[in-house]
Amino acid sequence: MSMLWHRSMRAHQQINWMAVLLLLFMLALAFLPAWKAVAGLERGATIDLHRDEAFVQALLEGHYGQDPTYLGGGMWYTPLITWLEALLTAITGLPAAHLIVRLGPFANLLAPIAFFAMCRQLLGPVRAVAATAAYLFWAVGQEPGWVVATYSHRLIPVSFSQSLFYVELMLIDKAFRTGRQGPALVAGLGAGLTFLAHAAPAMIAVLMIGVLTGIQAVQARRNKDNRTLRLCLTSCLFAAIGFLLASMPLTWRLLMGGMHVANREGFLFTYYALTWQHIGVLLHHNLTWFMLFGTAGLVLMLRRSGKLGTPRRARTILLSWLILATCLFIYSYSISVLDKHMGINLPALLPTFHFYFYASAVLSIFAGLAFTALCQWAWSRVQLRHSPQREVPRADLVMAFFLLIATGCTLKYPSYATRRDVIAVRNRDLAFQADQPGAQAAAVIRREVPWNGVVLCDLDLSVWPMLCTARHVVATASTMGNPYLDQKQREQDNALLLEGLEQPRSDTGGLLAQYGVTHLLAQPAQLARMPLAARWFPHELFRNDKYVLLMR
Template sequence: MIIADSQSMQLKDNTKYWLACIIMILAAFVQCYRTVHDLHWANEPDFDRDIAYIRTTLNGHYGQDANYAGQYMWYNPLLFLTETLIVKLTGLPINIVVARAGAFLNIISPLAFFIMVSKLFDIKTALAALLSFLFLATGNLPCWGAATYSPWLISDSFVQFLFYINVIFCYKAFSTQQIRWFVLLGASIGITFLGHSAPAILIILILISLQLQKIIKAIRQKEYQSIKTYLLQGIVAAIPFLLCASPFLYFVWGKYHFHFVNRAILECAPGIFERKSSVTMLKTNITFSLLIAIIGGIWFYKKQDNKLIRQIIFSWLIITIFMYVYESVVPTLDRLNIIHLPDTIPAFHYFFYLKSLQSIFFAFGFIYLFQILITSIPALSKLKSSNNLFIAAVLLYGMVYFPIYINRTDFKESRAESIAKGNEKDKIEIYNFIEKNIPLNNVLLCEHDLSLFPVMPTAIKMVSVETYFSNPYLSYDQRESDRNTMLNYLGSGSPASAVELFNAYKVRIVLLTNRDYAKLKTPAFASNKVLFKNGSYTLMSFGINKKNLPGEL
């Protein structure tokens, strides 16, 4: 039998558990710090998008799309606002902050996770869950694909701590039925939505699930006054949610009405989450720690007698699985015109939170197996301090697994890719020149690959940005077609339809590879001047003389 009464533990035992918690987090911190401490650039395009929004905000244009002229912010702002504050306070270059701050900021998440589990269960369960959260459950998945403590300041990794706080508030609200907890829960969900949509959607659905169960029960028992109370609780939570989420809701709801146009972004399934990698995905997730988690899940289902906690955990499990499957299927059904259903965000963002749940179940499985071991070995069962033995077992497991942990893709390959990106000197020279010399409101034309790096982080406006980083409320296909039409015109003088596009998009800067620049045919309606050139690229101004446009002749 698993004892789950945190209040019965002595203070000195709690102190031991906290010390073990700190030891494990410090061990993970050292590895995370070593991974990013000397980097100048981070590998993923997500970081370049964040840099663009930081530059836009620092230039006094919060709420604008960082890369499309005349458009609104479409990406959750909490992370880049936090990074903007750090840049303002420290004076460090933006790219340095984005590349290195994750090791420090993301440490909030394992602490929040540990506290959440200790509040729902006890500190013993929390320590075993933390072992899995830090070192085991994620395996070799990327940081954006599974809940863990990561050195990379990706929004999934950063914002997860708010989800765990939401779970605590959810438990407090429903266990006490006090209005103040529903107010705090609503406000917390609103702040979470500023950080990332997935955890906000999940906790809202969990909240709805719990409240619906209470309403249905009240209807069956004809307790109509209780129904009014439950509805009031929902309203009380909704108001602070809307207020706290308004700095982002104003744009995506008020301006864009949640109307997705670039739906391809919803089919984003990078790396191991691609359908063709399903077998690899399965193999990566089938681990010894998963087996322990399955045992723990079975124990939890059979033995956990706290009804509210059961409802929260199983709602979390069922809703997360449903949303993952739903978002894996719906975008494809829409693209094939089979059926059109509401979309939210790419599926892998939901899978992320299955992994933190796996860590909770791992804890129950670990404790169950530990107790079997203790009772089966007479010498161990006679020991007076089972807490000391348990803590030692957790730390020993972590020590044995640590050599595998430090060789994760997140630490090795991602670091190598970041170093390689920092060595792309010609691209970085282009970034630096644009950042220092060209106003953000200029529109730049470049080829598809260059739109991510070096152009996107400059926050200069573009004709088109790569699919998964393009504004989902605008037509990516149209902008991409227009970009290609204009680039073709610069090389061949055709098609004639490209002429008006230069004026419509107000193109003022063109970035070409030196090979394409050698083929450049300057249009009669424009003038160009080389602004900067290095061994790989040519950046030039592009002045349009409207009097010489064909329609003006």
């Protein structure tokens, strides 16, 4: 008996190691184009990277918890990634922009690794390999990497924070499997940490803890099992305490600063392919084999098909994940539509694409499950027809299945490696890198403008070259503006101030004082149209072909 158990364990371990080998193969393939995409870059073109650079810079200059864009504003964006980036910048001594753009391919490898580990815990190593292959190579197609859950080379919060979500799902699974308070506390801490990285995965995780607790509580109540009922409610309380403790660095500041959202633009942003007028683009991206397998997996899951071999808890977790992501997506989408088309302001959560992102992640798992079920069915047919008596060792079957997946990845690889998320993003990064005057201006602004200074400039310049400098402006792009400050008022005042430099206005002096404006950034042609600029900003600090910086 002991010998049999030992042999079975050995075979199981062998399959585990083969799964790890295939994971390494897939990671190596995925990493290569990501690494090529950042080669030689000193700064990324993406606005999110500039925002993160500003927070890193503010942290390194000792202004933790302060908004680097609006003077007097507090921390408003989830800070975990910028903490890590600031730490690494301090350790390596590299410029923050350089580190952020080059770190992406390495840091984001955590996402597929965590995805695989999560699938392995829920579904076993064989199905985990199939799901990870779908997640890495089939989910993304020609959509942007920030819309679909996959490995991407940009260190933006949406891409990085998914790794914490997958780890959190493992913790949730463990907490509900053991039913003890310790693991529940750890799951709560995990959700809090995830919240520090990004709000979307934390929302799904917290709601999932609530849903699973609800299911358990209802079952215990039906069975009149008061002990289990008490235990599951206490565990939920422990998870809530853990969440509050871990998320304190952000939630404390948000609560102290008041939670009133004055700038909804960032929350209402909708990925263009999710709008009705671009339905063709959405269908173009989604009428795919991946979606077919994902849907088939979902149908089999809903029908509780034994073909999927999914344990009950895993099924509950996966389905609640999909349902929660879909409900949050529908809610956010409705809020955005109601606000934009009917002027109805309901509480907004986050941009819709974040929940689309997490729905696509669980579809990768369903696609992997459906593909595994298809292969099992095909093998059983072959065996039935040709050699019903002959037993093939499981390890050999699994190896053949893994090699089939590896072959599929290989065939998909040419289009994967040159997909839009790699090529078009690098193309934009290179075009951006060619703007040397902008980089020069950003460096000068950071050097010459003090932390408490405020630069007046138009909204375009507030994004580049201003945003990355961690120096304040009167108004920036609405999606990058502090959601707890009045963005519209700032935009209006910014326009009035710029107008006051072109023609006399009685309120210019007052507004300059109100916002504490110390500098003016303009393009030379723009400055030529501002005859009053020299009156308010008499000292020229810097000038190149594209930018002029003046001081009061």
